[in-house]
Amino acid sequence: MTIQFYNTLTNKAEEFTPVNDDCVRMYSCGPTVYDFAHIGNFRSFLFSDVIRRTLEFFGHKVHHVMNITDVGHMTDDSSADGAGEDKMAAAAQRVKEDKKSGKVPEGAVENPEDPYQIADYYTKAFLEDAQTLGVKVAFEPENILKATDNIDIMQEMISQLISKGHAYVGPDGVVYYSVESFPDYGKLSGNTLENLQMGAGGRINETDQSNKRHPADFMLWKADSTHIMKWDSPWGAGYPGWHIECSCMARNRLGKDVIDIHTGGEDLIFPHHECEIAQSRGATGADTFAKFWMHARFLLVEGEKMSKSKGSFWTVRDVLEGRATGINVHPAVLRLELIKSHYRSNMNFTRKGLVDSANIVKRLTEFRTKLEAAANGEVAEVDLSHPILKEFGAALADDLNFSKALAVVLPWASSDPDNVAEALAVLNKINDVLAVAPLGDEKSGGGDDSEIVALCKAIDAARAAKDWATSDALRKQIESAGYEVKNSPEGTIAIKKLA
């Protein structure tokens, strides 16, 4: 099976083959930890998880790493949004307020003035969310890289870039990357120096420009004694630029100058990934940094851009805990919702979509339950030549076509397979990629709620007495508590709704 992935670098689907035989090396841009990650962030993180799982499905060993940006960047060297505020300072302010209102648990952040504690607080929250949603790399602490732990290798790379003529110290003391020293600048994004039409975004600060040799030159190190987080350096105490961390950590942790796949959200194509390429290739001298650049499109919420003012800037917690849609959502449902539409299309995150996904999760879960009961603990061995896996795999290999993959799985999941042990093995393989039925260690489904069980018993009693009015009223009561009420040979059962 050849795997086709769409490569942003070439704007077309290409056959994927690993650079090195031992494993696939993959780097994903992770979160900034100045706030809780939202569902849009997680679409991108889950996208990288699904690439990894797909490669593993086809038998590749994958080394996947993700960064945590915790340096507390200013709004960079441009005063871009006019606020000019240190993000860590803003986060500190927010945490202080949340502490007062009790939103931050007792003891979670002792001192909001300490940026490391703030970063730590949001990093923990991110990892918790990522684990809840089944992002594999979140279970591998050695592959989660913090920018603040890697300042030394950033300084090394900056020195390399200066000595190779790719970087210079400006009259303002800031170390800049010289885009003119790198002819391929713009190849990834199409924003070549000719195309850039300087300042078209209207966010360039004139003062900063005068210190650069070319307006597109970007910052590698900024000496700034007022910055909250700062480190000593040959260029003065200050902090690294935004782009340098990924170049350094990818090379350092993955151990190669050329990696296989680099992922992120579509907004990172320019400038972030463009700059990473310039830095990495400038430092290593290789003609490639990442062979494949893969980007996930943004998601919309109810047909519109996520926006804080419309209250649609939902965090994972908001969705799972019912603040977004009014009903608690099972993590598997959110996971499926965020991975099921094609990563290169805008996805529209809706209440209705969640209900859709919940139905699919339920169907797959019930199919598993049925197979497990029939198989008596027996699971066969299957390989990818099994017809279902072959089709499922073909869809995945076609640039991660999850819609097509689900179109294979769903009709099969309502069938009655002759060989249940084999079917169970097939389902396991499918679930290694989807990870929704089940999603890791399930907490008990809520069937142990004694009040609900009592209501079910009362329904059975009412029905036995043909007291339909009572039975209907009780049913409504359970349903409004977020349960689905079913009849079964063993009597009435209530199952917590997934979304």
Add this chain to the structure above:
RNA sequence: GGGGCGGUAGCCAAGUGGCUAAGGCACCGGAUUGCAAAUCCGAUACGCGCGGGUUCGACUCCCGCUCGCCCCUCCA
């Protein structure tokens, strides 16, 4: 203004230069049910943003238009 991606039924979403345009949800009909739910069976796009072109034939290729999304130094 420049670079990139996309517009398929009520909704989500595959797909192909030519048999009946996947799959899911919703809706409708049936089985089942005290009635429902769940489950099972069945039906459901005369059309693929608009206009033109190429072709024996296009939703699929080309051109123009239009609408939506991302980027053009905060952003997943």
